[in-house]
Amino acid sequence: MNTREKFSxxxxxxxxxxxxxxxSANRSFTVKPQKLLSEVLNEKTFFTVDQVARFVISDDSTVxxxxxxxxxxxxxxNIPGSINVxxxxxxxxxxxxxxxxxxxxxxxxxxxDFDSNYALVTARGLNYKNxxxxxxxxxxxxxxxxNSSFSGERISARENALFETRTRxxxxxxxxxxxxxxxxxxxxxxKHIAAKKLDGDCE
Amino acid sequence: MGIIHKYxxxxxxxxxxxxxxxxxxxxxxxxxxxxxxxxxPSIMRSNIITEEKIGTLSGEKLIINLGExxxxxxxxxxxxxxxxxxxxxxxxxxxxxxxxxxxxxxYSSETAVSARIWMVLSQMGYKNxxxxxxxxxxxxxxxxxRPDTIVRPEL
Numbered sequence: 001m002n003t004r005e006k007f008s009x010x011x012x013x014x015x016x017x018x019x020x021x022x023x024s025a026n027r028s029f030t031v032k033p034q035k036l037l038s039e040v041l042n043e044k045t046f047f048t049v050d051q052v053a054r055f056v057i058s059d060d061s062t063v064x065x066x067x068x069x070x071x072x073x074x075x076x077x078n079i080p081g082s083i084n085v086x087x088x089x090x091x092x093x094x095x096x097x098x099x100x101x102x103x104x105x106x107x108x109x110x111x112x113d114f115d116s117n118y119a120l121v122t123a124r125g126l127n128y129k130n131x132x133x134x135x136x137x138x139x140x141x142x143x144x145x146x147n148s149s150f151s152g153e154r155i156s157a158r159e160n161a162l163f164e165t166r167t168r169x170x171x172x173x174x175x176x177x178x179x180x181x182x183x184x185x186x187x188x189x190x191k192h193i194a195a196k197k198l199d200g201d202c203e
Numbered sequence: 204m205g206i207i208h209k210y211x212x213x214x215x216x217x218x219x220x221x222x223x224x225x226x227x228x229x230x231x232x233x234x235x236x237x238x239x240x241x242x243x244p245s246i247m248r249s250n251i252i253t254e255e256k257i258g259t260l261s262g263e264k265l266i267i268n269l270g271e272x273x274x275x276x277x278x279x280x281x282x283x284x285x286x287x288x289x290x291x292x293x294x295x296x297x298x299x300x301x302x303x304x305x306x307x308x309x310y311s312s313e314t315a316v317s318a319r320i321w322m323v324l325s326q327m328g329y330k331n332x333x334x335x336x337x338x339x340x341x342x343x344x345x346x347x348x349r350p351d352t353i354v355r356p357e358l
Contacts, residue, residue: 006213013217017224029234029326037292040319077348088246091239112341117318118245122238125326142346178350
């Protein structure tokens, strides 16, 4: 058998194999199921609303908060500094455009616990390991941060610190979400500039 | 025999690739292609079922309780499998899930756990899986924000 004939048979066979493979241009999970399962069942993939509140008031630049709700819900109220990527559009565009920076912790939240956890598994399945969930979502944020109060006689230092964090986060949340949409972004930008000036960064 | 001998070089190259492709396609322990397609029920919320609506599902139901023990789940007169969440991908459980010919209901006292397991199983190609929950309205906003019109933001 000559080389040309072998080559033709080889090509035909490879064509047959290609036909067996699913042709899909869409994204698919790349990690192994068992590995993904152990990753997503790890408690370290959760942040509590108090932890997120601390990130928000300290304007932590190593954290990106991602709101998975609809644009209408996001416009009406959101956690200060968060970006909006509706869950139903998570895979429509390249998630790498907002999840790619390995130095940044991406924290998903929605109103409850479903969408954020679906998004976490999806992102981790696509090998974005720097993804987390705010446990309980915005409903829990309201219960814990917005409706927090202290009614006892004595308060420990730890409780006081927690209460202080919640109060500051609530104030910031109320301030920003009370602004008209056109001013929200300007306020956040002005806050960043003010913080840089305090750090001595004369931009 | 003559043909095999004649094409032995081609067979040596193509056969291993074919075997790998077949394992990838028909082996159980891998994710399907097109993640968006397999997450579609979660977007439509058609993967969530409450106790009251279980009757609308046809076929023999199997409840997979992802907690430890079945104290949290009431006796619903359905087949019940108690397994820890981290064992859900063990061979015998996957075999049971694959063999079951009816709706599979995932239950956990923690919504986050059942949501995560649902997505993993769905992306592996398992269909007819639902999350059994008492909180069908979990993703509905339960709080109304009242803007403070007096507040003046401080920098």
